[in-house]
Amino acid sequence: MDSTTLQAATFRTENRPTVPVQRVRQPADIFEALFQSVQGGEAHARPTLELTPDSPFLPFLEIGFALRACLEKPARHDYLLERLRPHLSVMIGTLPASIMPMGMLPKLAPLPGFRQLEEISDAEVRDWLIQEGGLIYGEMQRFELENYFDAIKPFLPPGGVMVDLGSGLGKVVMTAALTLPFTRCIGVELLNYRHRLAQERLVRLLTLARQGLEALPEPLTLETPLQLPSGVMANGRHLLDLGSRILFLENDMFKVDVRGAGLVFLYSTCFGPLMDAISDKLARELPEGALVSTTTYPIKHPAFRLLQSHAPGTLSWTSVMIYQRIGPQMAQPASEARYLHQPDADAWEARARADLHAMTGGSA
Ligand SMILES: C[S@@+](CC[C@H](N)C(=O)[O-])C[C@H]1O[C@@H](n2cnc3c(N)ncnc32)[C@H](O)[C@@H]1O
Structure with missing residues (x-):
C-alpha cells in the first residue's frame, strides 16, 4: 500500500468487544488471548519510589x-x-x-x-x-495500537529490531512482537517497578502462548505458515520463539544505544522538553532508513524526514508522526523554544x- 493512501477513515475508532478465549481452535485464538493479556496497564497501582541511600533516584x-x-x-x-x-x-x-x-x-x-x-x-x-x-504513565488503547501498526507496516522492511524508549509495562513491545515479524522487540524503562511489571507480564504472555500452543488441535511447527494479526505471513517460529524475540531492559533511554533499531517507538506525549535531546541521540545512532514515531511532539532534526502525520482523533487520541532517518547526520544546535508551550x-x-x-x- 502506498504510504499516503492510509486515510483517517480506515482507522478504527474503538475497541472491539472483548470475548474471553475459552477454547483454542486455531492460532488466531492464541493471538487473541495474548493481546487480551497485555491490556489495562494504564490502571496499575503506582507505588512510591524507595528512599534508600543508594537509590539512583x-x-x-x-x-x-x-x-x-x-x-x-x-x-x-x-x-x-x-x-x-x-x-x-x-x-x-x-x-x-x-x-x-x-x-x-x-x-x-x-x-x-x-x-x-x-x-x-x-x-x-x-x-x-x-x-x-x-x-x-499512559498507554495507547488496543485499537490505537492496531491503527499504529497498520500505518507503520508499509514502511517496514521484513524483520528488524523494534525499540520502545520508555516502555512502561511493555504493552507496545509485546503487541509489536505479536503483530509483525520483528526479529526482536526491546523495551527500555527507567522505573524499576514498571520494568518488573513488564517482566511479569511477559512471563504471563509466554505461559499463555505455551498453553495455547499445547491446546491446538493441529500442532504448529517452526515452518508451518502462519498469518499474523497484521495480515503479514510468517511461520510457526513467530509464536514458538516468542520469548527470544522480546527483551525488557531497566535503563535510562539516554544510556542505551539504539544503533541496530529499524523502528523506534516513543510515546512522547510527556517528553516535550526532552525532544531535542532524544532527536540528537537518534540522529547520532540510527542508520539511514530507520523509522521513528512520536506522539504529540514532532522531531525537528534535519536528519529525519516526516513520512506521515496523523491528526489527534484519527490514528490515536493524540497526534502520531512517523519519521525516517535520512542521509548523513547534520549537526543542529538544540533550540528548546521550538517544542515548548508557554502557558x-x-x-x-x-x-x-x-x-x-x-x-x-x-x-x-
Ligand atoms: C507515557 S509512558 C509510555 C509507556 C509505553 N511506551 C506505552 O506506550 O505503553 C512513558 C514511560 O517512559 C518512562 N521514562 C521516562 N523517562 C525515561 C528515561 N529517561 N528512560 C527510560 N524510560 C523513561 C516512564 O517511566 C514511563 O513508563
Missing part, C-alpha cells in the same frame, strides 16, 4: 522532598509558586503530580543532608520538572493557588 527524591515541604506549609506557598513560575513551559499539569498526596514520593522524612528549596538552583528545579513530567503565567498561578488551598486549606 536520590537527587530526584531530594528535590521532590524540598518542593513537597513547601507545598505542605501554607506559609511557604508563595515561595513554591515563585520557584515554579519560571518553568511553566516544562511543567505538565498545574502542580507536579509526584509531590501531591497520592504522588510517587514516599511519605517519609527526608534523609539527613537533603537540601531545602532555597539551596536548590533554578536549573536543578527545571531538570527535576522535566524528569517528573516524563515519568507520567499564561497568571492563569496558572490562580489555578495553582486554588489547588494548594483545596489541598492544605492554607492562605494561598
Whole structure:
C-alpha cells in the first residue's frame, strides 16, 4: 500500500468487544488471548519510589522532598509558586503530580543532608520538572495500537529490531512482537517497578502462548505458515520463539544505544522538553532508513524526514508522526523554544493557588 493512501477513515475508532478465549481452535485464538493479556496497564497501582541511600533516584527524591515541604506549609506557598513560575513551559499539569498526596514520593522524612528549596538552583528545579513530567504513565488503547501498526507496516522492511524508549509495562513491545515479524522487540524503562511489571507480564504472555500452543488441535511447527494479526505471513517460529524475540531492559533511554533499531517507538506525549535531546541521540545512532514515531511532539532534526502525520482523533487520541532517518547526520544546535508551550503565567498561578488551598486549606 502506498504510504499516503492510509486515510483517517480506515482507522478504527474503538475497541472491539472483548470475548474471553475459552477454547483454542486455531492460532488466531492464541493471538487473541495474548493481546487480551497485555491490556489495562494504564490502571496499575503506582507505588512510591524507595528512599534508600543508594537509590539512583536520590537527587530526584531530594528535590521532590524540598518542593513537597513547601507545598505542605501554607506559609511557604508563595515561595513554591515563585520557584515554579519560571518553568511553566516544562511543567505538565498545574502542580507536579509526584509531590501531591497520592504522588510517587514516599511519605517519609527526608534523609539527613537533603537540601531545602532555597539551596536548590533554578536549573536543578527545571531538570527535576522535566524528569517528573516524563515519568507520567499512559498507554495507547488496543485499537490505537492496531491503527499504529497498520500505518507503520508499509514502511517496514521484513524483520528488524523494534525499540520502545520508555516502555512502561511493555504493552507496545509485546503487541509489536505479536503483530509483525520483528526479529526482536526491546523495551527500555527507567522505573524499576514498571520494568518488573513488564517482566511479569511477559512471563504471563509466554505461559499463555505455551498453553495455547499445547491446546491446538493441529500442532504448529517452526515452518508451518502462519498469518499474523497484521495480515503479514510468517511461520510457526513467530509464536514458538516468542520469548527470544522480546527483551525488557531497566535503563535510562539516554544510556542505551539504539544503533541496530529499524523502528523506534516513543510515546512522547510527556517528553516535550526532552525532544531535542532524544532527536540528537537518534540522529547520532540510527542508520539511514530507520523509522521513528512520536506522539504529540514532532522531531525537528534535519536528519529525519516526516513520512506521515496523523491528526489527534484519527490514528490515536493524540497526534502520531512517523519519521525516517535520512542521509548523513547534520549537526543542529538544540533550540528548546521550538517544542515548548508557554502557558499564561497568571492563569496558572490562580489555578495553582486554588489547588494548594483545596489541598492544605492554607492562605494561598
Ligand atoms: C507515557 S509512558 C509510555 C509507556 C509505553 N511506551 C506505552 O506506550 O505503553 C512513558 C514511560 O517512559 C518512562 N521514562 C521516562 N523517562 C525515561 C528515561 N529517561 N528512560 C527510560 N524510560 C523513561 C516512564 O517511566 C514511563 O513508563
